[in-house]
Amino acid sequence: MNLQNLKRNDKLLEQLAGEYVLGTLRGGARRRFERWLRDDVIVKRAVAEWQDRLHPMAEFAPSAQPSPQVWQAIEKQLKLAPAPVRQDRRSFWLGLREDLSFWRGLGMASTALATILVTVMLTRQPEPAMQTMSFVATLSDEKAQPVMVVTGDAKRRQMTVKVVMPQNIAADRSLELWAVPKQGAPRSLGLVANNGTVVLPMPEDATPESIPVLAISLEPKGGSPNPNAPSGPVIFKGAWVQI
Incomplete structure (x- = not known):
């Protein structure tokens, strides 16, 4: 070479x-x-x-x-x-x-x-049947163990959340994905599973320039009652970066 x-x-x-x-x-x-x-x-x-x-x-x-x-x-x-x-x-x-x-x-x-x-x-x-992912975040716990990988497809306007470390979540609790902007209140991106893969809509402005961090909070069943902030603890987080 x-x-x-x-x-x-x-x-x-x-x-x-x-x-x-x-x-x-x-x-x-x-x-x-x-x-x-x-x-x-x-x-x-x-x-x-x-x-x-x-x-x-x-x-x-x-x-x-x-x-x-x-x-x-x-x-x-x-x-x-x-x-x-x-x-x-x-x-x-x-x-x-x-x-x-x-x-x-x-x-x-x-x-x-x-x-x-x-x-x-x-x-x-490269995979023939898939679009190239434009953004990625690895969400880790407090011990720096990777728990979830979030990929964003700019063309399809969707986010794929894949659990790499399955979580034991009580039946009356939910995991909620949040966009943490540089300024202003966090924004809910939807609920995610404690195992497997979930596909969510990706907002048009969900870029690292406006949203540098993604986070997962532990919420009551169905998600946070407050649409502008988590009501439970933030348990996983990671930087949202362009690739």
Whole structure:
């Protein structure tokens, strides 16, 4: 595979650019891609587009505390030898290890970007009988576990809500999908199931520019009695992005 062949294969270029931004492209393949990235404007544009799609997702994921093995792996990879730490001055790496804001950002980015990359890759696969999806959101719980994937078809004006982690919902409760705009009150998009797939109408203005976030609330049977806001807790949420 050379650069010219890559530029003629849009699907492969998209896949490699997405994996590069996420950090899953490794070894010789990553080094080769980085050489192309330095020299070619088309490759640079593909990487920049993936950065625009994926990086905002980190804002919506909850914090994640890494295990002790993470620090041990960093020490091993950087070949850091154990050294005594003076009480009046902590080492840079120890301070970094204990910096919760650093680990919070790392946890948010890794979880959210991995989830959205898988979702986007799946929705971009060509299928003869389907229209290309224009928008996607991965709705996750407070532990950053993906629960639902929402895709929006701009041509058909419909949203498809697929449950990837079935939920146990009481018989007297319903799950309701909400559009959370940049300004103004949330807007109900309809009820969704606790398992399987549901198709809902998509408003014409349901774009990431006006509606950056989608959310699911737990409501009384039939939905929230207030059309302008959830009456129950918001249990899942995620960024609504264009693909």
